Amino acid sequence: MRLTTSRSMWCGVIAMALGLALLAAGAYTPWPMWTPPVELRLVPLVLVGLAEVFCRRAPGRGLALGLGGLAFDVVLGPSLAAIVIVTDVLYAVSVHGSKRMSRWLLRGAAAVCVLVALAALLATRSLSGGIVAVVYAGLMLVVPVITGMTVREHRDQAELQRLRAERIAQLADLERQRALSAERARVARELHDAISNHLSAAALHSSAGLTLLDVNNTAVRQSLDQIRSSSQRGLAEMRRLIVLLRDNGTASSPLADPGVAEVAGLVESMKGAGLTIALHISGTRRELARAVELAAYRIVQESLANAVKHGGPGRVEVLLEYGRRELGVTVDSPLSGATSAPSAPGTRTGLTCMRERVSLLGGQIEFGPARRRWRVHATLPVSCMDLDEENRE
Template sequence: MRRAAHWAGLSFAVGLLLIVGGAYTRRGVPEWVLVVPLALTCAGVLARYRAPLVSLGLGVVGMSMDLVVGPSLPTVLVFTDNVYAAALYGPAKFSRWLLGAASVLAVVAGAVAGSLAKDWKVLPIFGVQAALVLVTPVTTAMVLRQQRDQAAAERARAEQVARLAELDREAAIAAERRRMARELHDMIANHFSAIAIQSTAALSRKDLDGRTVRRVMESVRENSVQGMAEMRSMIGLLRQEGDETAEAMRRRLADAEGLVERSHEAGLVTAMHVEGDVRELPASVDLAGYRILQEALTNALKHGGQAVSVVIAYEPERVTVTVDNPVNGRRASLDGAGAGVIGMRERAALVGGSFEAGPTGVEGWRVKVVLPTGGRAGFPGGGRE
């Protein structure tokens, strides 16, 4: 509003100077009469932003009066701003209608002028002048309006793209958090479960000799060291950029013997059988198979406590891991978070595999996972038991 007031005041002041300087057609009327239509058009400038149609209405009234008593140059110039403001700030449909009306009025004005002068050579002269006053402001305003609308559409599109990018980022963060949660659970639960079970057994039994206690403590220490090493590896991996560290710290299903040996040390009798030729697997499949086997052995240690059978079968297009263990019907010595089976199922699904976990027979429990491998070639050192 302040900007419009300044512009209206400046227009009125400059217009007065032009009138005093004689920039009008003399028809024998006092100069102050020419100030009235100038004041009306300048009042239209004052309303150009808030009420553009009112601005045009005031301009039309002022211009009509000026044509009778003048016309004067300042009023004509200010009137062009009234037309421009109506086309730029008014409704879009009105600006299109105004362009058609201005074009017709320019032709009619030229024809009327030629008819009154009885010289049709005057028609193009007055027609061009009328077009400069009526058509040019409208076309200029429509061009600027189109650019303004296009800029607004681009801003809205950019905001939409930024919002979609933010949603993608949030989804990626959520997926990474779930992946880290699975890794930390599978990495630490096996070692700490063995530590808790062994220490509980050592504390609850008073008849253990020193040699047995020492063996239990050695196993506890080894699991502690292994757990700390894996935790440090995980922290180092999170701090690294690139895939070199990830490849170096990669867990492989071919290293399952280490899991079985630690299960033995924790007091779980485990028999492992490998069918087919051991071969390199895709990194994601290798890690999924290793972690699922690790979690299955941890659950067997917590809920079973009896002999466990592990079968790893390498087939042309897939690898199958099966863990069978009896359950004694007693409550688990350690309460779990309930995330083990969920994590195993998620790992299998992420690599396009299938997962099954449930009772077999009267007192048995089976975990079976089938992971697609894409039929990669094997390497020497196949089936072992």
């Protein structure tokens, strides 16, 4: 993170104050051939101080000022103040500058070290002198650059990890929202399939009962019995869903999910609603996964409810076909006449719920008119667990 302008100014002021203290203490080495005035050393000190101000906010400008001040200081005779400040400038430029600038700076520092070593060898004609010179130059030029590049790499990795953590948090939030949407759709589907059909049947029988008042007391009693039966089944389904939602699906519900075994009872109850229904079961009956059992029951339930609300007179055919890898559910019901109005308004919500149930299980469903009848045909895949059990048997 780059420093603000005020903090950069304070860094420059502190650096110049440190340089003035070192100059006053005589921390510099003049060349033997000439001795410039001490006041002239204030020029490179000012340059490296300005470099300290700009190296974090404008790394290129700070590097140019620092190298210029260092070169001027070397001409006058190297001083400890300029070396210390330029070392910090090289480190700051490596951290805050571009990666390309850092790479070129490292190459330049290495080249200067080689030149310093050659110059020391020529001047002293001693290998030890060249080694000492290259070590000093490396500590002053190469080490700060490498340290800054290392810090920069760790900083970039930390930033990358932060961005990755934010992305993971966003994905987790999206997954949570998707799960909530799926749960809302599931609850809406269960409420419709469990409650809507029973309430629709109660509404139909109550309408029929009102038309029979003071005409046929026996028919009125039958309608009231059907209303009571449908209301009791609806309340039982509602109680099961409430307990399931309140316990978050962990506690056992007092009423188990209905399955294929309960289809016969469903058919008998719908016969009391005035339908003529024939139930046919083919194949070897066996227990299936609960999701498949529930889907098959709900498909038959919704189809029979639609036959009561929208169908015409005639016989309803219900067929359950147990296959090796799938369960077939077919409900054929007579269509009402073209001129007759439906007994109850429809919103096609039931058809949507059936399609969603079958899609979640990876099955297929088709519904529509066929030869003056309304046909619903669904194919539900059998779970792998059931196939393994069948193979062992």
